Amino acid sequence: MLSDAWSWWWESTNSSDEFARVSLTFALISLVISWYAWMFIKNRGGAPPPPPGPRGLPLLGYLPFLDPELHSHFADLARAHGPILKLRLGSKVGIVVTSPSLAREVLKDHDTIFANRDVPDLTNALQYGGFDIVCTPFGPEWRMLRRVCVREMLSSATLDVFYDLRRQEFQRTVRYLYGQAGSPVNVGEQMFLTVMNVITSMLWGGTVKGEERASLGAEFRRVVAAMTELMGKPNISDFFPGLARFDLQGIRKRFGECALKFEGIFDSIIQQRMKIDKEGGNGGGKDFLQFLLRLKDEGHAKTPLTMNHVRALLLVRFSDFQHKN
Structure with a gap:
């Protein structure tokens, strides 16, 4: 459907708009290439490759495809991608662990490594935002x-x-x-x-x-x-x-x-x-x-x-x- 709409717009524009049409196309292609290049460079540096996961959209990641029934949705994703998978949500990366053995490693064996959590933006509205045990960095x-x-x-x-x-x-x-x-x-x-x-x-x-x-x-x-x-x-x-x-x-x-x-x-x-x-x-x-x-x-x-x-x-x-x- 997206490709049909693009073809319709391309054919319906006048020849006098050819320069603007080519410029817009080049800008969109450059944006997509830049995004993938940035992701490639970001993931380099000797770090182990991230776990597999479903593909998402540029900039938005997997956000548009999340199902409100997250537990069932994550179970379906685990069957397709394995017990540990990656979800890119906007500019953030989420790792989903569905295996009991992996959950034990994360929550018990290596709990200090995973102790820190992102502080939700709305806690900035609190005078004491980030002062509770959930948001305080490990230390x-x-x-x-x-x-x-x-x-x-x-x-x-x-x-x-x-x-x-x-x-x-x-x-x-x-x-x-x-x-x-x-x-x-x-x-x-x-x-x-x-x-x-x-x-x-x-x-x-x-x-x-x-x-x-x-x-x-x-x-x-x-x-x-x-x-x-x-x-x-x-x-x-x-x-x-x-x-x-x-x-x-x-x-x-x-x-x-x-x-x-x-x-x-x-x-x-x-x-x-x-x-x-x-x-x-x-x-x-x-x-x-x-x-x-x-x-x-x-x-x-x-x-x-x-x-x-x-x-x-x-x-x-x-x-x-x-x-x-």
């Missing part, structure tokens, strides 16, 4: 955040501290359901609310109490849900970093608006916790926020935990809980 700071998350913040001993919070929320739900005996109840909705109450209790339950906690939890969930939705949208700026300054889809702008709301809510909660701690109280219980602020105050000579780290880690924890439930 002392990443190891500090991993230690905080895995060995301290989510350790068995720390989670045991929140056992009473989880039990209280579960008992409250059971009492509500018992009181609704004989009436229709949306069990799924109640279970979701229970999980949300547990999350907010663990995050700042010892800082914010009663109706204020419920109100802040609802608003916080709405903001984070909007931010999570934007993070899941394909962003042209991620595939073509040279276009990031233009924010063609407006994703960074919308994300920034959500981030301002999030920071306002969170800074208010942090100020309450710091006031409670300064006055020598504990707010009636412990929470993740209190735990992180204590770690920040204790400090570390080489890789201190900053307030931006605190905000980023709690945002990640909230998003993780939301996705899992």
